[in-house]
Amino acid sequence: MTTSETDIIVPAAVLWDMDGTLVxxxxxxxxxxxxxxxxFGGVWTHxxxxxxxxxxxxASATILxxxxxxxxxxxxxxxxxxxxQLQLSERGVPWRPGAKExxxxxxAAGVPTALVTMSMLTMAQQVADLIGFPAFDTIVSGDMVTHSKPHPEAYLAAxxxxxxxxEHCIAIEDSVPGVAAGVASGAITVAVPHQIPLPESAQYSLWPTLHGRTVADLATLYSDRHGAHERAKAANSHRVKTTTESAPL
Known part of the structure; x- marks a missing residue:
């Protein structure tokens, strides 16, 4: 963790989902x-x-x-x-609003980042290469883990x-399984819904879009969430200590 000139603490890293969040x-x-x-002669609906x-x-393959x-x-x-991947090559990468920015x-702020996706590494690397600058310090893909989202394995590995x-990271996600994985990993989770609406929840922060969002927004979120978490831990520790001290012999 580092501090800026305004003493806002930034997260240790920001962990990004890919499909639906970045692209x-x-x-x-x-x-x-x-x-x-x-x-194969079947019907596949919206x-x-x-x-x-x-x-x-x-998991998708089993359903198919x-x-x-x-x-x-x-x-x-x-x-x-x-x-x-062929569509990406032929039609280009449809970036989500505000994601590349x-x-x-x-x-620029020197905050480490990871791409955490259930897509294959070949596709994740293709998308990362098309960003135009070395955006990610590491990639964790679906073929690198045993358990897919909503299991937290990929985020923990990143x-x-x-x-x-x-617990000092921020995870950015768009789907129900992805948000659940981020929360389960202990990361402060930002939900940016795309295809499927997500409800308000105390477990994560709901942002309608990443458009206009900056490091300062993530730093404020981290400071608020982590500060509240530390205060809760301290209060709980105080309660346990008080109870222990006041217990009868």
Missing amino acids: DTEPYWMQAETDLVES DDCMMLVGSGLW QDHGVDMEADAIVDWLTARV LLADLK AATLGVDP
Whole structure:
């Protein structure tokens, strides 16, 4: 953690989801899923697409198999990833509003960052390379972990690689599984809903967009949340100590 000229403490690192948070690739995934299911004579609806938003690729592969895709799970993951990567190459990267700008601001401020995605490493690296500057200090992808989101493994792995405590990190997410993973890791979590609305919750901060957001906004959030957490821990410690001291012999 470092302090700025205004003595606002910044987080130890900022951990970014990719699909739906950094880039609006969900329509690419939906098109790939639809093409694959229809190639086997099945039907894949918009509601089916929405069901997979934020899910791990191998979990999605199982659902696609249930809809008639007669392929091994690994083959499904490879097929979908290749199709989405092709769309990225042909149609470009649809950046989410404010995401690249906030990444650049974090880079200028020297705040470590990680890309934490359930997509394959090849695709995550493709997106990272297209940002135009070395935005991420590390990448944790879906093929690098055993458990997909909402399990916190990917976020815990990213924090460990950066050598920071996840409780001193901010995770930025857009989906229900992603937000749950961020919260479960202990990171202060920012939910920026995209395809699926997210409710207000004391467990995370709900931001309608990243447009116009800066390092100062993240620093304020971190200071407020971490300060409240430390005060709660101190109060609890005081209660335990008082209870112990006043207990009868």
